Amino acid sequence: SLRLWPAGPPESQQPFFQFFVNDYVISDLRWNSKIPSSEWLLAALGKRIGHVVLPAGTFKLQLMGLVHAAILLLALFIFLSALRNRAWWLRLICGLFLVLIWADLEYVQQFSTAYMDAGAVVALGLVFSLAVRCLLVAGTWPWAVGFAAAGCFMIATKTQHQTALPGLIVFCLLASFRQSSKRNRAAWLAGPVLMIVTSICMLARTPADVRTPPAFSVVFMKLAPMSPDPRTVLAHFRMPENEFLKYVGHYWYEPIVPNNDEAFKVRIRALVSPSALMSFYLHNPATMMKVLLTDLHEAGQDITLHKYG
Numbered sequence: 001s002l003r004l005w006p007a008g009p010p011e012s013q014q015p016f017f018q019f020f021v022n023d024y025v026i027s028d029l030r031w032n033s034k035i036p037s038s039e040w041l042l043a044a045l046g047k048r049i050g051h052v053v054l055p056a057g058t059f060k061l062q063l064m065g066l067v068h069a070a071i072l073l074l075a076l077f078i079f080l081s082a083l084r085n086r087a088w089w090l091r092l093i094c095g096l097f098l099v100l101i102w103a104d105l106e107y108v109q110q111f112s113t114a115y116m117d118a119g120a121v122v123a124l125g126l127v128f129s130l131a132v133r134c135l136l137v138a139g140t141w142p143w144a145v146g147f148a149a150a151g152c153f154m155i156a157t158k159t160q161h162q163t164a165l166p167g168l169i170v171f172c173l174l175a176s177f178r179q180s181s182k183r184n185r186a187a188w189l190a191g192p193v194l195m196i197v198t199s200i201c202m203l204a205r206t207p208a209d210v211r212t213p214p215a216f217s218v219v220f221m222k223l224a225p226m227s228p229d230p231r232t233v234l235a236h237f238r239m240p241e242n243e244f245l246k247y248v249g250h251y252w253y254e255p256i257v258p259n260n261d262e263a264f265k266v267r268i269r270a271l272v273s274p275s276a277l278m279s280f281y282l283h284n285p286a287t288m289m290k291v292l293l294t295d296l297h298e299a300g301q302d303i304t305l306h307k308y309g
Helices: 039-053 062-082 088-102 116-136 141-156 159-177 182-205 208-226 230-236 241-247 262-271 274-283 285-300
Strands: 004-006 023-026 058-060
Touching (some): 039 062, 039 116, 058 062, 062 088, 062 116, 116 159, 141 182, 208 262, 230 274, 274 285
16 A cells, blocks of 8 residues: 555566565555554655655665664663663673664664564664553553554554564553552543553454465464374364374475365364464463473574574
């Protein structure tokens, strides 16, 4: 809907172009992923800035880095101002942690992108700094509104980020108990309502087909292979062995999987529902921990300072 398309020859102007393209043109071509994200607001702001600082009809992805960095700087300012009257050793330790975290390219290298995770990272920084400010200084209603806005933006960047909703709600409830003013308390109690509505809208607007590949992969690439007996996993999700056992160890986009069959997609989404997954994890905590530790081990290898020289 922003009509931004990679600059270059016509053959490169396809929906699935190469990643990290910096130069764009504003054209009549449109591509809609149909996946809702609040990151669109930052992209629109970047495009507005581009109208002022760039030649007409052009856009550079570096402007997204500018927008993301500005939000992060705001978050750091709020955080450091909240510590201004604290003990010198506390300010020193927090400052060292900030340098340690944000000097890691694992986090900041994606700021110059339109990826949804970049917006979520800076929104998380804003949510954290506002929470610290409310705990250490004051949680008056303007800060409650700011926390709710940042929380709504964070969970709206990507459907997967709805998992942050319980923690945000709990903090709002705890913060409301600390307020003596009715107006301040009402502002904090309004936060969970806004975030729940945001979450519902995100889930309602996200195409059902987006959930199919992860629903398939979590069963056949993780739960079944990591379980002592894959057949028990299939039984839990009511998947007949003669039909589904052959998919164990395979991901969604392999030729063996009928991923173009609409009936098969609908069936996968029905069988691997959120309630079925929750029930499996509750009844199989050992497998759940194995999946969690494996994910942390695989992802944790990329989070390192010395990797970048």
